[in-house]
Amino acid sequence: MAHRRELLFWGWGYADQHLLPQEETLLRELVSTVGGGATAVTAPRLDEFALPAPRGKPPAALAGLFSSSVYDRLTHAYGKSFADGVRMLQRAVARPPDWVVFPKNEDQLEMLLEWADISGAALIPFGGGTSVCGGVESAVEGDYSLVVSVDLQYFNRVLEVDPVSRAALIEGGALGPELETALRPHNLTLRHFPQSFQFSTLGGWIATRAGGHYATQYTHIEDFVESIRTLTPSGLMESRRLPGSGAGPSPDRLVVGSEGTLGFITRAWLRVQDRPRFRASASIRFGDMAAACAAVRAISQAALFPSNCRLLDPLEAMLNGVGDGRNAVLVLAFESADHPLDAWLARALELVADHGGRWDADAAERSLHSSETDQNQAQHRQGTAGAWRNQFLRAPYYRNYLTPRGVIADTFETAITWDRFDNFYTGIKDAVSRAIRRETGVDGMLSCRFTHVYPDGPAPYFTFYARGTDSGDMPAMLSRWRQIKLAANTAVTELGGTITHHHAVGRDHRPGGYDQQAPALFRAAFAGAREVLDPRGMMNPGVLIDTPARGATGGGILLS
Amino acid sequence: MAHRRELLFWGWGYADQHLLPQEETLLRELVSTVGGGATAVTAPRLDEFALPAPRGKPPAALAGLFSSSVYDRLTHAYGKSFADGVRMLQRAVARPPDWVVFPKNEDQLEMLLEWADISGAALIPFGGGTSVCGGVESAVEGDYSLVVSVDLQYFNRVLEVDPVSRAALIEGGALGPELETALRPHNLTLRHFPQSFQFSTLGGWIATRAGGHYATQYTHIEDFVESIRTLTPSGLMESRRLPGSGAGPSPDRLVVGSEGTLGFITRAWLRVQDRPRFRASASIRFGDMAAACAAVRAISQAALFPSNCRLLDPLEAMLNGVGDGRNAVLVLAFESADHPLDAWLARALELVADHGGRWDADAAERSLHSSETDQNQAQHRQGTAGAWRNQFLRAPYYRNYLTPRGVIADTFETAITWDRFDNFYTGIKDAVSRAIRRETGVDGMLSCRFTHVYPDGPAPYFTFYARGTDSGDMPAMLSRWRQIKLAANTAVTELGGTITHHHAVGRDHRPGGYDQQAPALFRAAFAGAREVLDPRGMMNPGVLIDTPARGATGGGILLS
Structure with missing residues (x-):
């Protein structure tokens, strides 16, 4: 029935993909x-x-x-x-x-x-x-x-490309590689690369407010959305293509993050970009996480807009093979389709130096000068950034190995303002480590990186590993995970973060998380809007909000 | 009762302010x-x-x-x-x-x-x-x-400043100068300067999705909003301070643009910025509007993010005293609190040169080198950009002179993607000029500038002057204006623009405009959300949407 390459039904990725x-x-x-x-x-x-x-x-x-x-x-x-x-x-x-x-x-x-x-x-x-x-x-x-x-896998076409405004009309079911392949002949790219890029779709990204790979400026899919066409149970809702507007609350912003509860996102106009030609990068070590944070904050507040500004805490750096467990590592990179990036990188490195960061100056210099050829693109793929990217796309496969062997391997992600970050980081590590010890009897591992950074705060992404079971007892492992997950939700929410920066809410982020974080009146108002678009509550019931029992409220009351 | 300086009750500005x-x-x-x-x-x-x-x-x-x-x-x-x-x-x-x-x-x-x-x-x-x-x-x-x-004029305080995350908690009734005065001792600025800056408030800006003075990057107030506290008839709705989030549709985006129909915006956390120290600017002439547009498009798509990229068409340039009626003029400027702007200006001027723009290279050079002293700030205020800013703040006063003398002087503004701009610009000029001739019997004047530019399109701002009455017949002038306004609304909407990029919808932009532009289902969904927050429809009835007749729908049905 499906036209796509067979997926592993019980785990991540393609069925025929194996670990190296x-x-x-x-x-x-x-x-x-x-x-x-x-x-x-x-x-x-x-x-x-x-x-x-x-x-x-x-x-x-x-x-x-x-x-x-x-x-x-x-x-x-x-x-x-x-x-x-x-x-x-x-x-x-x-x-x-x-x-x-x-x-x-x-x-x-x-x-x-x-x-x-x-x-x-x-x-x-x-x-x-x-x-x-x-x-x-x-x-x-x-x-x-x-x-x-x-x-929606048959909704996978790029229907129209507007190279003048740099925008494309793309169907909701298009996978990342499908839409990028269609944009490439125009020398354009959506440049939105979530970790699930190969397997996830434009409509899914919009419905979940997905985050891409790039650290600043255009972090979420909605930053690229020009208009959305949504087929709801009450009919078609389509916004106008506009570069900007001040006409009432944004229609698109109702759909963005609605997680399938309002209808099907059948197509959308997305802002696309010229393919990058210029690159600059550096890998920077800091002896001290606080100094590294201060450097990242300075860069994020300097309006330099690096494409990558990925701070790995000492454990995360070690687990990713770029550190010794004592240093935090900042993967810093700039990309442009328009201009060489010497001034941008130079200023960012000044800020880094101000905070005690150390880097290989020759490598940073080389990153600037090998930038304008196709060969460079190949080099780029093989350098630190390329290694990172491969690792980034491969990582979800690792769970296919770990889960059957009784290791709980999971991630959670959030965002928090800079003034609260230190307390937040410590608080999360404490709470989740404690939960792991309590549930599994032994210490686990918890590491953190920043996936995105904003002038007012970072988006920390936590990875943890814990002993799930040493006897293949899957139900026991699941119940341990649930307790750890709930502890993470609760800590993130109580310490002031968002329950998700880009993974969405679904069902798992409601208890201890979204249900507490989202203003109660906003949730009620959203339910009121949904009641109009999906009077029977047939669309993806149970995510985000409780769906009223069928028939309890009647339908279309506000349209009558 | 009011604690503020007396305003001119029948026109713009302070009562004691006079024309020079x-x-x-x-x-x-x-x-x-x-x-x-x-x-x-x-x-x-x-x-x-x-x-x-x-x-x-x-x-x-x-x-x-x-x-x-x-x-x-x-x-x-x-x-x-x-x-x-x-x-x-x-x-x-x-x-x-x-x-x-x-x-x-x-x-x-x-x-x-x-x-x-x-x-x-x-x-x-x-x-x-x-x-x-x-x-x-x-x-x-x-x-x-x-x-x-x-x-809300007593809600005028800056309650808290977070210099680490660069954010401030500001009450909704704070005027532009009030909040800037409170931020200045922290060397911070909101840097949101709508033309009404002296007389309008943060809450008003948020309610209307106001646009600031700067041309790219942070164009609307919502780009700065970290969280909003709204007192609705159904209770308090307050979002969480977050640098970014993917947890469901944004609660803030429901309030932004709601134009007072959901409740009172009593306070909000806003992202603020360090005060600019570095500046660079150039005033560029183009013999041809199409070439000027191509240059602006190239700059807007180059990720250089100028603070000003204000293209004046030939008539607009002449009326503003910076052109001879044959040349389009681009006022281009960069600002930074962090770094010198040589590379940014140089690349933008390369793009300008590619499209045949001409400028005073010495003046552009000087703009870079007189940038780091207080003296420079004074110079900046007196230069082209400064002259522009004075003119910008003074212009609304001119109507106090023109209206009593029977001249219709008005503006309307929009946004449109680049691919449609040429057709749009011609179409608007045709439609509005025709309406002016039809209603007043003589030709008027219609000029255009870009207030903001995006990678996918500009925000054109039109100013027109027309003979309203030569006999003091105010009712006749008003009726002529209404017809011209309706023609402008209709043309903007039919040609694919937004009925407003930053002036809001109110009542005047509904007929021929918002009522056609906004997806009908979105308007119904918004009404559904409003029904929850303001069951009786008591808040600012008549703007944006029709308010249900009192008692017709009952209240709070979705909360029960």
């Missing part, structure tokens, strides 16, 4: 350090799952687009969180979607919405399915007669 | 060119207005904060649009606010909201009252027992 020998060596060492099982729980096979028979019957006109194959139902039952992997290893998926549907155009989506309205179905918009927070889960609460996962 | 002789000479010439009356309608006096007796009775506990003086009622009856001035000159204000109230704290605001709910009053949040689109008008439709304008 050196990755496996590294991970083996990690397991022995953190403490997991001697043997791995074996990878599940499709025939090990006994799924309940699908409820309901597809509408005749769309029947050819529906699938109830085990592969389709399993790959659409969960996202790609740690918990999702563990549950797959348990071979127990109690409530997969009854059906997965692969519509090919808006007419079919409209028919689907009409059918769902009549038949009482819940619909789950499904882009790449890479949610790490329970954002596409099929086991929804509420009085729905069946649950259908709506896979 | 050279300004008067210039304006006299303009009247004779455009064609107005030989004599001016005399300025109205307060005692010429017979206002209806105020309806209702203030609540006893707040009675001391209420005023029904003629001055207070008149200064709160309208904003400062062209139509508002004409109507004042007619000495006829049929429906002023019954009362003006000057609350001093949130407790009083809360009591006011409770009283309004019981008494059936409509409340109009009033900041500086500088709306040019009918945003604070007291003559509201609907079943309200009385109308109260709520002046």
Whole structure:
């Protein structure tokens, strides 16, 4: 049914992708350090799952687009969180979607919405399915007669390119590589590279306020959004292409972050950019995390807008093979399609020097002068930044190795203003380390990097490893993870951060997190808006807000 | 009652502010060119207005904060649009606010909201009252027992400054100069300078998505907003201070642009900046508007982020005394608190040269080298940029001279993507010029500048002058203006622009504009959200959307 390369239904990435020998060596060492099982729980096979028979019957006109194959139902039952992997290893998926549907155009989506309205179905918009927070889960609460996962993979075209305004009209189901491939002949790029880039879609990025790889300036997908076309249960809502506007609250900002609860994002105009030609970079060591933070703060407040300003704390640097565990490391880089970056890098390095950073001056100099050829691009891919990027895209695969071996490996991310960062960083490390010890009986590892930096604060990204089980006891590991996750949510929220800077809310970030963070009246107001667009609450119920029970409020009251 | 310097109740600015002789000479010439009356309608006096007796009775506990003086009622009856001035000159204000109230704290605001709910009053949040689109008008439709304008001028403090994150907690009623004065000792600035800067407030800026003076990067007030505290009829809604977030749709973005329909913005955390120390600028002539546009587009897409990139079309340049009517003029400037701007200016001038721009290279060079002293600041104030700024702040006063003399002088502003700009610019000039001829019988003048530029398009700002009446016939002039305004709204909207880039919607931008531009479903969804926050529709009814008739929908249904 699907037209795409087969994905690993129980873990991250392509089914035919394997770890490299050196990755496996590294991970083996990690397991022995953190403490997991001697043997791995074996990878599940499709025939090990006994799924309940699908409820309901597809509408005749769309029947050819529906699938109830085990592969389709399993790959659409969960996202790609740690918990999702563990549950797959348990071979127990109690409530997969009854059906997965692969519509090919808006007419079919409209028919689907009409059918769902009549038949009482819940619909789950499904882009790449890479949610790490329970954002596409099929086991929804509420009085729905069946649950259908709506896979938008056929909405994968770049429909129009406007090279003058540098914008492109892109369908919501386009994967990162699909849209970049279509933009490349125009020498354009969206330049939005989340870690899930290969497997996630434009519509998913918009629905979840995804963050890209670049550290400043254009951090979230909404910074690129010029207009959005959303097909809601109440009809089509399409904003106007505008470079800027002051006409009422932004229509796009209602949809951005709505996580599938308002409708399907079928297409959007995105601001794209010329492909970078000039680069400059340096890798900087700091003996002291506080000094490193001060340097990053100075850079972030200097309006220099580095493309990368990724501070790794000492442990994170060591785990990434760029430090000895004593130094913090700042990966600093600039990119431009327009001009050489000598002045930008020079000023940033002055600021770095002011705060005691040390770097290889020759390498920084070389980074400037090998910048204008294709060869340089290849060099760039092989340098520190390139190594980082490979590691960045490979990292999610590591969980496929670690989870079966009983290691809890997870991340959480946030943002906080600079004035509170020191206290926040210490507080998070304390709270999560304590939770790990309490739940697992031994110490884990917790490291931090900044993924994005703003003039008023950084976006810290935490990675932790903890002993989940040494006996293949997946349910026990899952329950330990839940407690650690809840402790992380609570600490982040109580210490003043946001429950997510770019991973979205889904289900997993509600308890202890979003439900406390978001102003209660705002959540009620958002529910009021949703009530208009999706009166029956059929769209992705349970993420972000509680969906009113079916029939409890009636529909369309505000339109009447 | 008010604690501020007296304002001219029927026109722009301070009551004791007068035109300079050279300004008067210039304006006299303009009247004779455009064609107005030989004599001016005399300025109205307060005692010429017979206002209806105020309806209702203030609540006893707040009675001391209420005023029904003629001055207070008149200064709160309208904003400062062209139509508002004409109507004042007619000495006829049929429906002023019954009362003006000057609350001093949130407790009083809360009591006011409770009283309004019981008494059936409509409340109009009033900041500086500088709306040019009918945003604070007291003559509201609907079943309200009385109308109260709520002046927030006592909410004028900077409550807290966080120099580390560079942010400040500022009350909603603080005028531009008030908040800048409070930030200056910290060497900080909000650096948001709308043309109304002296008379408008932070809360007003947020409610209307105001645009500042700077051309790129941080164009609208929302770019600076870290969090907002809004007192709604349903209670307090306060977002969290965060440098960035991906947790659901942004709560702040619901309030930004809500134009007083959701509640009172009592305070907000704003990102502030170090005061600029380095400057660079050039004034560039282009023989051809298309080449000038291409140059501006190249600069806007180069990620150089000039503070000023103000392109004046040939007529606009001439009217501003910086051109001969044949050349377009680009006022280009960079500012930084952190670093010299040589590389930035040099690259921008390369782009300018690529498109045939000409400039005084010595002056550009000098702009770089006189930058680090206080003396330079004084020079800066006196140079081209300084002259521009003075003119910018003085211009609204000119209408005090022109309107009584029968000249229609007005502006409208928008944004449009680059690919459509040529067609848009021609189309707007055609449509508005035709409307002026049709309504007034003679040609007017219509000029254009870019106030802001984005990578995907400019924000063109149009100024027009037309013969309104040569016999002091204010009603006739008003009706001519209405037709021209409607033609402008319609042309902007039909040609694909936004009805406002930074002046807001109010009432005047609804017909032919916002009502067509905003997606119908979005407007319904916004109404759904508002229904939760302001169930009775008491807050500034009539702007942005139609307010449901009182009692028609019941309240709080979604909270129950």
